[in-house]
Amino acid sequence: xxxxxxxxxxxxxxxxxxxxxxxxxxxxxxxxxxxxxxxxxxxxxxxxxxxxxxxxxxxxxxxxxxxxxxxxxxxxxxxxxxxxxxxxxxxxxxxxxxxxxxxxxxxxxxxxxxxxxxxxxxxxxxxxxxxxxxxxxxxxxxxxxxxxxxxxxxxxxxxxxxxxxxxxxxxxxxxxxxxxxxxxxxxxxxxxxxxxxxxxxxxxxxxxxxxxxxxxxxxxxxxxxxxxxxxxxxxxxxxxxxxxxxxxxxxxxxxxxxxxxxxxxxxxxxxxxxxxxxxxxxxxxxxxxxxxxxxxxxxxxxxxxxxxxxxxxxxxxxxxxxxxxxxxxxxxxxxxxxxxxxxxxxxxxxxxxxxxxxxxxxxxxxxxxxxxxxxxxxxxxx
Amino acid sequence: xxxxxxxxxxxxxxxxxxxxxxxxxxxxxxxxxxxxxxxxxxxxxxxxxxxxxxxxxxxxxxxxxxxxxxxxxxxxxxxxxxxxxxxxxxxxxxxxxxxxxxxxxxxxxxxxxxxxxxxxxxxxxxxxxxxxxxxxxxxxxxxxxxxxxxxxxxxxxxxxxxxxxxxxxxxxxxxxxxxxxxxxxxxxxxxxxxxxxxxxxxxxxxxxxxxxxxxxxxxxxxxxxxxxxxxxxxxxxxxxxxxxxxxxxxxxxxxxxxxxxxxxxxxxxxxxxxxxxxxxxxxxxxxxxxxxxxxxxxxxxxxxxxxxxxxxxxxxxxxxxxxxxx
Numbered sequence: 083x084x085x086x087x088x089x090x091x092x093x094x095x096x097x098x099x100x101x102x103x104x105x106x107x108x109x110x111x112x113x114x115x116x117x118x119x120x121x122x123x124x125x126x127x128x129x130x131x132x133x134x135x136x137x138x139x140x141x142x143x144x145x146x147x148x149x150x151x152x153x154x155x156x157x158x159x160x161x162x163x164x165x166x167x168x169x170x171x172x173x174x175x176x177x178x179x180x181x182x183x184x185x186x187x188x189x190x191x192x193x194x195x196x197x198x199x200x201x202x203x204x205x206x207x208x209x210x211x212x213x214x215x216x217x218x219x220x221x222x223x224x225x226x227x228x229x230x231x232x233x234x235x236x237x238x239x240x241x242x243x244x245x246x247x248x249x250x251x252x253x254x255x256x257x258x259x260x261x262x263x264x265x266x267x268x269x270x271x272x273x274x275x276x277x278x279x280x281x282x283x284x285x286x287x288x289x290x291x292x293x294x295x296x297x298x299x300x301x302x303x304x305x306x307x308x309x310x311x312x313x314x315x316x317x318x319x320x321x322x323x324x325x326x327x328x329x330x331x332x333x334x335x336x337x338x339x340x341x342x343x344x345x346x347x348x349x350x351x352x353x354x355x356x357x358x359x360x361x362x363x364x365x366x367x368x369x370x371x372x373x374x375x376x377x378x379x380x381x382x383x384x385x386x387x388x389x390x391x392x393x394x395x396x397x398x399x400x401x402x403x404x405x406x407x408x409x410x411x412x413x414x415x416x417x418x419x420x421x422x423x424x425x426x427x428x429x430x431x432x433x434x435x436x437x438x439x440x441x442x443x444x445x446x447x448x449x450x451x452x453x454x455x456x457x458x459x460x461x462x463x464x
Numbered sequence: 465x466x467x468x469x470x471x472x473x474x475x476x477x478x479x480x481x482x483x484x485x486x487x488x489x490x491x492x493x494x495x496x497x498x499x500x501x502x503x504x505x506x507x508x509x510x511x512x513x514x515x516x517x518x519x520x521x522x523x524x525x526x527x528x529x530x531x532x533x534x535x536x537x538x539x540x541x542x543x544x545x546x547x548x549x550x551x552x553x554x555x556x557x558x559x560x561x562x563x564x565x566x567x568x569x570x571x572x573x574x575x576x577x578x579x580x581x582x583x584x585x586x587x588x589x590x591x592x593x594x595x596x597x598x599x600x601x602x603x604x605x606x607x608x609x610x611x612x613x614x615x616x617x618x619x620x621x622x623x624x625x626x627x628x629x630x631x632x633x634x635x636x637x638x639x640x641x642x643x644x645x646x647x648x649x650x651x652x653x654x655x656x657x658x659x660x661x662x663x664x665x666x667x668x669x670x671x672x673x674x675x676x677x678x679x680x681x682x683x684x685x686x687x688x689x690x691x692x693x694x695x696x697x698x699x700x701x702x703x704x705x706x707x708x709x710x711x712x713x714x715x716x717x718x719x720x721x722x723x724x725x726x727x728x729x730x731x732x733x734x735x736x737x738x739x740x741x742x743x744x745x746x747x748x749x750x751x752x753x754x755x756x757x758x759x760x761x762x763x764x765x766x767x768x769x770x771x772x773x774x775x776x777x778x779x780x781x782x783x784x785x786x787x788x789x790x
Contacts, residue, residue: 109480109615110666137617139665204581204628264571290553296636342481344512376733379724387722398698399711400718403734405696406741440740441747442664 089425091336091365091432093457097124097232101332102225103364106237108348112369113338114138115443115452116436117236118146120336121169122446123453124232125158128165132230136174136217136238141444146171153178155224160446170230179216180206182223183320187313201306213238215321222324247325247359264288265307334364337431341371341417346424353428365432367456368421372413373437381415384408466790467761468685471655473595473648474610475685477619477673478659479666483690485512487659487765488612489538490780494790496536497781500607503594504529504540507587508614513540517774524548526594526604530774532781539604541594545576545583548590584625585642592645595653616658616669620676623649623656627680655685660755662689662748667755674758686789687760689752691767695745697738705742710735763787 096103097120105117114135121133132155138148146158148171155170184196196202205212214237221235291300327333335356339349349366356363388404391397425433436455443449468474474491478484485506492504503526506513511521517529522540524547530538549572550563566572576583595609614622626642626649633639648654658673660666674684697705704710712731715738719726726734755762765783768776784790 109617111481139668141664200632204632293637295633295638299633299636299638302632340481344485345481347515348510374733375736376730379726379730379734383724387719387724390722391718394721396721397714397718399701399714400722402697402701403715403718403738404722404724406737407734409696410737410741440743 089429089432091367091434093120093123093434094127096334096336096364097127097129097457099332100232100334100364101330102221102327102334103232103234104221104237104328104333104335105235105338105367106335106352107338108345111338111340111345112436114142114236115449116336116338116367116369116456117234118142118171119443119449119452119456121171121232121234122158122161122449123457124234125167125169126162126165126450126453128167129231130168130229131232131234132170132172132224134172134174134217134220134224134233134235136213136236138173138236139442139444141442143173145445145449148173153182153220158446174213174217174220176213176216177206179220179223180212183219183317184313187316188309192309196306196309199302199306199309201303202310218324218328219320222320222327225327247328247355247361265304266311328361329359331362334362336364337366338369339366340369341420343420346420349424350428353431363431365434366424368433368435370438371417371421371435372410374407374411374414376407377411377414379407379411381408381411384411467788468655468790470652471685472608472653473591473655474608475613475619475623475649475654475656476610476659476688477613477616477656478688478690479616479669482659482661482666484615484659485510485516485612486777487657487688487690487780488610489513489516490765490777491657491784491790492538492608492610493530493532493777494781494784495608495610496530496532496538497785497790498532498534498536500532500536501604502532502536502538503604503606503609504538504612505543505591505594505609506540506612507543507591508612509542509544511542512612513542516777530777533778539606543587543590545586546572548586549576552586552589581625581628584622585629585645588623588626588645588649589641592648596648613656616666616673619656619658619673620680620682623677623682624680650681650683652683655683657685657688659688659690661691662751662755664747664751667751670755671758674760684760687755687758687762688784688789689755689762689764692748692764693767695741697742697745702742702745705738706746708739710738761789763789 103117103120105113105120107113114137117133117135118138121131125131133146134155135143135148138146143149147156153172153175155172158169158171161167161169181197184202185193188196217235217237221233224230224233288300295303337349337352337356339345353363353366384404385408388401388408391401391404421433421435425431434456436452439448439452443452474488474495476484476488476491478487489504492502496502504513513529514520514522517540519527519529522542524542524544526539526541528537529540532538553563553566563572576586591609591611594603594606597603597605599605613619624646626645630639630642630646633642656677658670660670670687677684695702712735715734716726716731719731763784764787765780768779
């Protein structure tokens with residue numbers, strides 16, 4: 083029902099040329115499914131692809147053979163390899179990824195101490211925010227192996243999904259600031275010495291921490307930061323590298339949305355954020371677009387016809403069909419209106435639409451169908 | 465008779481796209497009916513409440529956003545972790561002056577962004593403060609507090625963060641504070657409601673969410689099924705139509721009787737749409753069964769279109785009341 087336009091996202095070209103595709107968007111918009119569909123299509127077109135998912139729905143994960151969480155990409159079976167491609171998939175194990183960094187950057191004794199520190203255990207396994215960092219860390223690792231032509235990465239379902247963009251700056255601020263010296267001072271100097279070095283404000287700060295956390299926890303925290311200190315430089319370097327990697331030629335961001343107000347608002351936020359950071363935005367995938375194959379029969383006429391039949395007490399099935407059509411066409415018109423509004427506000431963002439599926443997708447067949455839809459149905463956003 | 469009479473803090477979660485903010489706002493209106501004071505809070509820096517009530521972005525300040533039936537009032541607050549930290553320092557340590565100093569040191573930045581768990585501690589701490597205010601100073605007293613919380617996939621961890629923190633700090637004021645937040649969240653005064661729609665993934669996440677809440681000793685409250693639509697297709701035709709055998713003659717005859725021109729393409733398209741509709745109906749029934757099996761108080765909110773205006777919120781409030789939630 084739509085025709086190609088200059089503003090349409092050309093998915094097959096993207097899949098042919100990109101080295102990294104980062105899918106981002108609000109929760110519940112089909113981001114993981116989109117990432118998986120892109121990966122399957124690229125693989126079946128002959129590329130060697132790895133898809134990194136964060137938290138896939140159980141059945142989707144099963145469809146790709148992701149039954150164990152071992153933090154290593156595994157081959158997806160059932161992929162058509164006739165064109166010479168392949169697909170590996172993995173689910174992010176956040177704690178394990180973090181552990182690996184520690185092990186890579188610290189000697190054995192120190193690594194052991196860090197891994198056992200209660201602050202580390204919490205930070206690495208349960209706190210929100212760690213996931214975003216670890217997803218990007220894993221992306222950097224996968225990329226560094228040089229094993230795949232293309233890595234498709236899904237991001238966590240939160241606005242903070244883009245927090246990783248801030249990571250280098252934040253870590254820099256932290257490392258160059260006095261905070262780190264403060265936190266490590268008690269462990270290093272045992273209390274008295276550092277008071278002489280720093281100002282009144284600093285004393286107040288440590289006093290506050292002491293009063294708030296208690297002496298033991300402050301000591302734990304201090305030990306934790308101290309033991310991590312040697313690694314922070316490495317953290318920053320990695321964060322810088324990932325940031326550069328994301329800006330490189332060959333990396334493309336795809337914002338995923340559905341034609342709902344909230345999701346489009348989030349998409350606008352992502353688009354603007356990526357533009358501010360000058361990140362390479364390929365375009366937007368607009369999932370769950372309602373469509374109607376009988377658009378010529380208008381909503382008004384369908385409703386009027388249903389009412390005529392009801393009044394006559396005739397043909398209840400046809401009356402129902404007319405109402406179903408009226409609802410569906412209303413939804414289709416609303417969706418395409420929202421898509422045009424988004425396009426008007428963000429004219430440079432290329433859009434591709436994917437029709438609403440009657441049921442949830444959880445097999446390769448379904449992913450292929452979405453992939454075909456992504457490639458064959460460029461949005462008429464002109 | 466209300467299903468949650470003892471609850472003072474209503475935590476509303478749900479998968480993205482299920483309308484949890486809208487339901488949270490409707491619940492706040494329902495709670496405020498009859499002259500009560502209710503605070504509606506959000507913690508995700510999305511300004512969802514302001515958009516819903518069509519007001520400018522909310523500052524870190526309790527603002528009245530709606531008047532409920534019978535004179536009750538709904539106030540709203542967008543909780544910002546940095547502001548919450550400064551306020552906390554002032555309240556407990558008389559240290560607001562230290563704010564700019566701490567900022568310079570990078571301590572505020574550290575607490576609210578780099579140390580990720582602390583952010584959730586600050587957010588939940590502020591919610592608790594609002595929910596447990598007593599006479600004698602300390603701001604407006606609310607009869608109920610509604611929290612538009614992080615999504616279902618993250619809710620148990622978000623609420624349980626204080627347990628983690630208490631385990632880390634073991635003693636001292638932060639431990640005390642963390643424990644008192646957990647005491648409130650685990651008490652009968654708190655219920656965690658999950659909003660869903662009748663689709664596979666949100667329903668699955670609802671089931672998982674309830675399990676996780678129970679596993680962390682939190683109290684699952686209601687399951688609120690949002691955007692429910694009645695089937696349009698006659699009941700006795702659902703099975704056949706879903707199976708794909710639609711009598712196109714039926715439709716062609718009907719179109720003719722209603723005076724609508726419909727060529728074969730139109731008729732076939734309508735038949736296809738009817739099949740999709742019937743499949744959807746069956747799928748939704750199956751999902752509703754899954755939800756019913758969870759054995760939580762379950763309320764259905766009809767689809768009210770996309771106009772999430774005040775009238776729509778009032779309708780949600782009325783439905784929740786009529787269904788006996790409030």
